[in-house]
Amino acid sequence: MFEVLLVLVTCSMACGILGPFITLRKLSMITDALSHSVLLGIAVAFIFVKDLNSVLLLIGAACFGVLTVVFSEFLSNYKLVKKDDALGLVFPLFFSIAIIIITKYFKNVHLDIDMVLMGNPLFAPFMRVFNLPKSLVIMATLFLINLSFVLIFYKILKVSTFDEEFSKIQGINYQLIFYILIILTSITSVAAFDSVGAILVISFFISPSASAYLLTKDLKYTIILTLIIGAINTIIGTFIAYKYNISISGTISFISMINVLIAILFNKKGLIFKIIQKQKNKKQFSLDLILIHIYRHKEDPNELGISTIKNHLNWSKNKSDLFLIELLTKNMIYIDKKTSIYQLSELGKERIKELLKL
Amino acid sequence: MRAIHIEDLTVAYEENPVLWDIDLDIYKGNITAIVGPNGAGKSTLLKAILDFVKPLSGRISIFDSSLKKNLDKIAYVPQRSNVNWDFPIKVFDVVLMGRYKEIGWFKKPSKIDKDIAFNALKEMGLEKYIDRQINELSGGQKQRVFIARALCQNAELLIMDEPLAGVDQYSEKIIMNKMKELQKQGKTIVCVHHDLNTLKDYFDRVVLINRYLVAHDTTENILNSNHLTKAYQEVGFDETAA
Incomplete structure (x- = not known):
């Protein structure tokens, strides 16, 4: 043989x-x-x-x-x-x-x-x-x-x-x-x-x-x-x-x-990669969306409140928690202790600049 | 001094005449545009100069000698459709090809050759894309890759077939600025060109053809004469045979 x-x-x-x-x-x-x-x-x-x-x-x-x-x-x-x-x-x-x-x-x-x-x-x-x-x-x-x-x-x-x-x-x-x-x-x-x-x-x-x-x-x-x-x-x-x-x-x-x-x-251009890429894009889009939301409504306690933000996005609690936690761990946003609202960190602002090409 | 000398050149595909009895001198150190309507034989003229098509009659000499003796002094940038786009090759390697002849066909490129290739890419504003496969670039970027390859050849005579066709304005500026720079170094540049509005900005001389030579003069003289209308209205010989 x-x-x-x-x-x-x-x-x-x-x-x-x-x-x-x-x-x-x-x-x-x-x-x-x-x-x-x-x-x-x-x-x-x-x-x-x-x-x-x-x-x-x-x-x-x-x-x-x-x-x-x-x-x-x-x-x-x-x-x-x-x-x-x-x-x-x-x-x-x-x-x-x-x-x-x-x-x-x-x-x-x-x-x-x-x-x-x-x-x-x-x-x-x-x-x-x-x-x-x-x-x-x-x-x-x-x-x-x-x-x-x-x-x-x-x-x-x-x-x-x-x-x-x-x-x-x-x-x-x-x-x-x-x-x-x-x-x-x-x-x-x-x-x-x-x-x-x-x-x-x-x-x-x-x-x-x-x-x-x-x-x-x-x-x-x-x-x-x-x-x-x-x-x-x-x-x-x-x-x-x-x-x-x-x-x-x-x-x-x-x-x-x-x-x-x-x-x-x-x-790289194949089927599996495309599906993965699509999922990735979807996730990235959700993260960016939250950042933009925080950016647009600067310091509005209603729009950005820890417990109220999900209502404004019209997302389920699970979904909004998932992405908010990810953004928090990535240091792109932080919680303002006094007012209990989400705020953009420097990293988050960088990303906004990139997104809006300011 | 003439870079290209053409005498009584007639070219035909099968039995259809494309160029009739062209007599033309292209001068050294100029940027010359070859202009004419579709099917006027512009690309064919370039192909005849490069011996890609065999003429029915006439003579062409380059730097007062034969093409063969001057091959290493000529760089050619084709219209974009002619290469195998699916070829597994990175942008950097395409440009490095311009060095192959000088390196020798059986030797490895040296650090110097790689630097030359990289610089050419940088001049064309493409240094970010060196690791891309050639087909992953946009149309204008692709065109710039081939111009970068031609730059690497360090040629005396640069022949380009519609380098600005379908190229964005940013690419166009980069390309033409580089051409001006090359001209200052004494190089000769010949381009097939289609945009009459930019003739004055980019070219010293214009060759107007429509099957036969309509006129060859400085850009200013051509634009001030009625030759342009003549070239675009009068039909060379047989309109349907193109």
Whole structure:
């Protein structure tokens, strides 16, 4: 189980390190598109090698992954088709050509996406190189490549993703950077499809970075958090899957989704925070209201009397006591012993000034 | 001395001509406004100068040399819609980007670079907001962030596309005072501008375009002539093609 977990965590990090750039460029669905369009690469490679176990099938797949993006970029640059539409047009095209080739020429070969790409993490430990699971070696290598790409080109990636025109003026070849990013995404996806299956890969690319994005407003921390969240999701998912003997990929994807939901709820602009903020505002408003009341009716024994103030506010005794005690403990008001009325302290006057901008 | 020299420039999108045969010199050390009605090709002119669009004909030189050789002397402030507003980046980091080229793409910014960025933000009156995400600012504040970024670049030629559009009066004052200050340091500033009432207050020279060059003169001469009415009434070539 340890090796399975290791493969999965490495996989999540190899995908996760590129994830923020993919989502920020609004290309989230690219990995989904890749999972289908690469079949054409597999089919074309199979024409040449006629061997289902050849590595060339994977290389073909990666090539067509890149081609998918090149084609859809080409279409959308023409301005007649929107960016996501273009992707949605190109990948079914590639997929359907692949299906036509396969049904026409390789009817008797068991060639389909499942054969080449639907890896299952449970089988990872069985294929070994250097006494390590093969997919672990591949994914770790890819993680290191992706990591160094992001580290070395961090500033260029940041500038070109944030502001294309600015990067042009700065003399950055932003298209080159974009295509390197896409090539790495494509290769990483294909290798990861092969190791852990397509749905999980999509989830690895998108959901940790979606969670991280909600929790920080700094790109550096978005990337670091993406890696950490991806790893945590994977570890939790794997343990649950083992415990209840259910699909690992399914469980991790599910946990990742829950994680995003939690981030949505607890995000600064999220639901929970909004409710808390509303309560806070409501309370602050009641406190301010009392201050203003005392300010407006300076020393009026009737309006401000300890026992009569609640009648003027038309509040219940409980309610007015609650807020009056809070104001007293905050030293914003005090009780004038002689006249038994509430008076503003210096702090309270400060607050009034702020409120009325005097 | 001319900062920008344009000769026989024609630009078209697809088959629709946007600028016809522009000949124009923009002089060093001036604050020049580019003025014209909607669809006159003002932004396109800037984009042609910056090589964002390829001209059909003509030549552009910057400081009597090519654009490529002068990239580090130019700062550009775009119209605001062009960046990825949802990007997880703080105001301070956006401004620090203006230093990236000088720092080097593979090195870390030094204390000095950070000070320069902070000072630029301070000059734009934004030092309180350095930790905000860029989208948490108002329109005028956003515009000032990008001007602060341009200031950090320490450029000789500052090109701005409608820096005052939708900006509150407070921001407008800050921005234009800074421009005047830069001019005193010998910098050249070119702005697309839409408010004819403020031309006299802010600009030395005005370039009037409406598909073709209507006039280029000192602000005073332009305002005293009938060129403005001409630019806004006469249609360049094909009104519907904009």
